[in-house]
Amino acid sequence: DGGITQSPKYLFRKEGQNVTLSCEQNLNHDAMYWYRQDPGQGLRLIYYSQIVNDFQKGDIAEGYSVSREKKESFPLTVTSAQKNPTAFYLCASSIFLAGSRNEQYFGPGTRLTVT
Amino acid sequence: SQQGEEDPQALSIQEGENATMNCSYKTSINNLQWYRQNSGRGLVHLILIRSNEREKHSGRLRVTLDTSKKSSSLLITASRAADTASYFCATASGGHKFYFGSGTKLNVKP
Numbered sequence: 001d002g003g004i005t006q007s008p009k010y011l012f013r014k015e016g017q018n019v020t021l022s023c024e025q026n027l028n029h030d031a032m033y034w035y036r037q038d039p040g041q042g043l044r045l046i047y048y049s050q051i052v053n054d055f056q057k058g059d060i061a062e063g064y065s066v067s068r069e070k071k072e073s074f075p076l077t078v079t080s081a082q083k084n085p086t087a088f089y090l091c092a093s094s095i096f097l098a099g100s101r102n103e104q105y106f107g108p109g110t111r112l113t114v115t
Numbered sequence: 116s117q118q119g120e121e122d123p124q125a126l127s128i129q130e131g132e133n134a135t136m137n138c139s140y141k142t143s144i145n146n147l148q149w150y151r152q153n154s155g156r157g158l159v160h161l162i163l164i165r166s167n168e169r170e171k172h173s174g175r176l177r178v179t180l181d182t183s184k185k186s187s188s189l190l191i192t193a194s195r196a197a198d199t200a201s202y203f204c205a206t207a208s209g210g211h212k213f214y215f216g217s218g219t220k221l222n223v224k225p
Binding site: 035040059103109 | 158216
């Protein structure tokens with residue numbers, strides 16, 4: 001059964017702690033993305049990766065870090081430097097990067113609450 | 116920013132009626148896509164329309180694209196309660212990023 005998995009679905013952390021969100025895909029997609037969604041708003045791009053061991057900052061990368069050691073995996077770390085980390089985080093993948101033929105496949109999301 | 120913006124922000128209709136939502140964007144694009152999001156879930160791709168296409172159909176969905184006006188519309192015909200969700204447009208301009216609008220929240224009343 002192909003798809004993208006994110007774990008956990010809900011995550012609670014104390015302020016000042018780093019936390020890592022998992023994203024795994026078995027679609028054999030090259031490109032992977034992390035988005036942040038705040039209530040009633042659209043998606044904002046945090047980081048994206050075209051290929052293993054390569055990733056690029058999106059529009060709101062400050063306070064976040066990623067790694068891409070395997071094609072299937074693109075974990076996101078929310079560091080203590082992120083000033084407002086409570087949000088819904090979505091991971092996505094696609095066959096090609098943005099271009100003439102591509103759609104993004106999304107995971108179910110992780111809701112992070114930091115208190 | 117070339118971020119798309121959907122209009123209206125919220126739409127409430129009766130089951131069986133048609134729902135139309137619009138998306139406007141700012142810069143030239145390679146394609147425009149529509150996604151659906153059920154509350155608290157991930158997004159699901161609905162349809163992609165390329166910049167050289169004007170209209171596309173998929174089941175009860177009809178998408179139009181007017182590149183001269185930098186706008187697109189999504190029509191859902193004969194709506195069902197199960198269509199209740201948020202709908203987002205996303206644009207891609209040949210770079211490596213997608214830009215999502217803030218969405219239209221559709222409520223279909225049974």
